[in-house]
Amino acid sequence: MGRPSNCTAAAAPNSMPRPRNAEHRARPLHCSKIEPHAAMSEIDRLYRYKTLLSSRRAMAREDILSELEISPATFKRDLAKLRDRLNSPIVFDRDLGGYRLEKPDNATELPGFWFSQDEILALMTIQTMIVQLNPGLLGPKLQPLRKRLDDMLTHQGLDPQLLTQRVRAVHAGKRHLPLAAFEHVAKATFERKQVRIQHHNRMSGQTIERDISPQQLIHYRDNWYADAWCHLRKEVRSFSIDAIQNATVLDKDAKDIDLQAMRQQLDGGYGIFGGSPKDWAELRFSAARAGWVRHESWHPQQQGLLHPDGSYTLRLPYADERELMGDILRFGAEVEVLKPAALRHKVQAEIVRMAALYGR
Structure with missing residues (x-):
């Protein structure tokens, strides 16, 4: 799928979920019905x-x-x-x-914010999902807000525990996140400081120490990444935070990169692999899968065409085929790579390797 775009569509087991915000109409602060x-x-x-x-x-x-x-x-x-x-x-x-x-002792006000019942429920839902996202990530820091929201819901005759029990985030492929590393990288990102990291490359097996200037944090497919200027390689790179073994915030100002230009560069590729597109993939999905795929967001620039027989053709750019190939293979025989020929041959070669593995 394309780089995180703050949205997702509901999907079938073989489809790829993407978060989408929902809009809610606010109701009055009290429980009685008024205009x-x-x-x-x-x-x-x-x-x-x-x-x-x-x-x-x-x-x-x-x-x-x-x-x-x-x-x-x-x-x-x-x-x-x-x-x-x-x-x-x-x-x-x-x-x-x-x-x-009067400001009572030991009491804090949510400065400038008074919420309707629906707004309180929305905040509680967001907080519950954040805690489930990574239980140790922000839970302790959000606890004071949680208590205030609980009190506000209780005053309106609602059970705050019910919401917690009725909201569940399901994870797939989530890797262990070192909280200390995440907090240091997040602190450096928001305070605009450099951070020294020891990053482990799982492909090469090497662990390299480098200084980075984090530009933004990305939560993608249940895992956290930092898009940062790498002072060692002198270019923008994406670092998987779960692969950071140690992180130290430095007393050095971060190098600021134009966010819009950086996002245009990174979002041109497919998935977490950024860069300028090297080609466009053309995929044809069977009618059995078209009902889901045509409602999904794979890439901000994707193009789709629904055929009379119910099948669906999806076109999208990519800079690196590795993640795209993984997503294609998940659909098995329900999808065919039409173009480009290079991608079709790579998928075909992988299928041959898989067939040989299972034909033993």
Whole structure:
């Protein structure tokens, strides 16, 4: 498949899944049913409390009612919501003669963000998937947020544990990720620093120490990669983070590469193998597989044609055929390489080798 493009389509057992974001329509913060415009009005009003009271020491109730154009009963309900659901209590200060914002001890606010029920559920889903992605990766760092989201859902009469039990990420081909190496590479990426790594090449068996300037992190097919400027080879390369045996963040500024130009260069190839395309592959899938393949994203520049007999032709560029050949062979006799001849011959030779192996 093409370099990660933040999307995937649902697939059959022999197909190739790609993540796709889903859109959800926000619902009101409370559980009762109200019109969408009313929900927005309430959210806007709750934001106004913070704006009004952050710019002054205290404000009289009459001034608040007048400014927000609300009744005393609505004001009372708003105070309860701000205190119990949004962790932003507004208290009456007798000395100041008005209401003011109070920040309780040992409590932190999600700065500037108040969420609807659907938004909280979306955040919980994302966090659950991140934790399942790599259990030790961000779990401890997200725990404070998890507790806050749990509390917010509980206040709305929902069971936060139910979501955790009902969301599952299934992995295939996931390699062990050394967390220390990942955290150091991620830190260097975000802080724009160089990092010294000892990287093991599984093809050659060599482990080479080199300094790199990481440009971006890629999560591709259940594994993490760093696209980085290699100061040893003087070029942009992709490093599998699970092959990094040791990593040390250096007190040196990273060499910055134009991200758009780099992505255009790397995304031209197929899969994790970047580079300028050397050819286009033309694959014809049987009608039995066409129903899935024609809905899948293999490459950003792919082209497809559905034939009257139900079969499907897929065209896509590639720079290195190794990963592409693996994906072709997964479909067995349900796919035929039409072009180019060089790729067809390589797939054919591999099939002959496989037949000899099983014909023993």
